[in-house]
Amino acid sequence: MNQPGTTISIHWPNTCFVQSVSDTRDFPEFDLAQIAVAGHSNVGKSSLLNALFGRKGLVKTSKNPGCTRLLNLFEVDAHLLIVDLPGYGYARAPKSEQKRWRQLIESYLVKSEALKLVLVLLDIRHGPKDSDLQLIDWLNDGGIRWLPVATKADKLSGNARARRLQEMTDAMGGMLAPLPTSSFDGRGINKLRQTIAEELRTAASATIDPA
Numbered sequence: 001m002n003q004p005g006t007t008i009s010i011h012w013p014n015t016c017f018v019q020s021v022s023d024t025r026d027f028p029e030f031d032l033a034q035i036a037v038a039g040h041s042n043v044g045k046s047s048l049l050n051a052l053f054g055r056k057g058l059v060k061t062s063k064n065p066g067c068t069r070l071l072n073l074f075e076v077d078a079h080l081l082i083v084d085l086p087g088y089g090y091a092r093a094p095k096s097e098q099k100r101w102r103q104l105i106e107s108y109l110v111k112s113e114a115l116k117l118v119l120v121l122l123d124i125r126h127g128p129k130d131s132d133l134q135l136i137d138w139l140n141d142g143g144i145r146w147l148p149v150a151t152k153a154d155k156l157s158g159n160a161r162a163r164r165l166q167e168m169t170d171a172m173g174g175m176l177a178p179l180p181t182s183s184f185d186g187r188g189i190n191k192l193r194q195t196i197a198e199e200l201r202t203a204a205s206a207t208i209d210p211a
């Protein structure tokens, strides 16, 4: 459990896969803060989670984008639960499938009181797509904190990267500035870990002392 006001030291490689859930009614009881991770299929979500955990191959990269309709739960060092939301917006998926993903993601976001932050992953080369903006609308409507995480930052050089980050901010608004990351060269990964620890600390303090 996270104590209010104390610095949270998380040993990220001490992560284990807990279970997959296809219906939020099957979500196990956990006395842990939750951080959800969302993004378009192929945005680099599995690679980023493996980099975050410092554990190659713990999160399976899907060979068949859009065919994951599960919430995958990972317990990190007895401190938090990472909820890997199914990738959305796969253009070739049938409408009925897209609807199911939306319902699953939406019902999780609505129900989870332990949810402290959603990492919204966006490929740094592309602006937010309609499905990203829709997710952000839900998060804003639900008063849920979210952090834009720009993936594949190694793909752009300095100036282009700064420009894209500014464009992302302009398109999305939001409380937190986009964080550039790369699973290939590791940039931004430690900063992401620090940001998560800081958000958990702040959330734990707010639970005890709402002022």
Ligand code: GDP
Pocket: 039, 040, 041, 042, 043, 044, 045, 046, 047, 048, 061, 062, 065, 087, 151, 152, 153, 154, 155, 181, 182, 183, 184, 185
């Ligand atoms: P997911 O579908 O969102 O889980 O995405 P994956 O992690 O499977 O990655 C999708 C593709 O993007 C794969 O071809 C990865 O090799 C590539 N990729 C993922 N992360 C990075 C990154 O940081 N930099 C670059 N250049 N490519 C990446």
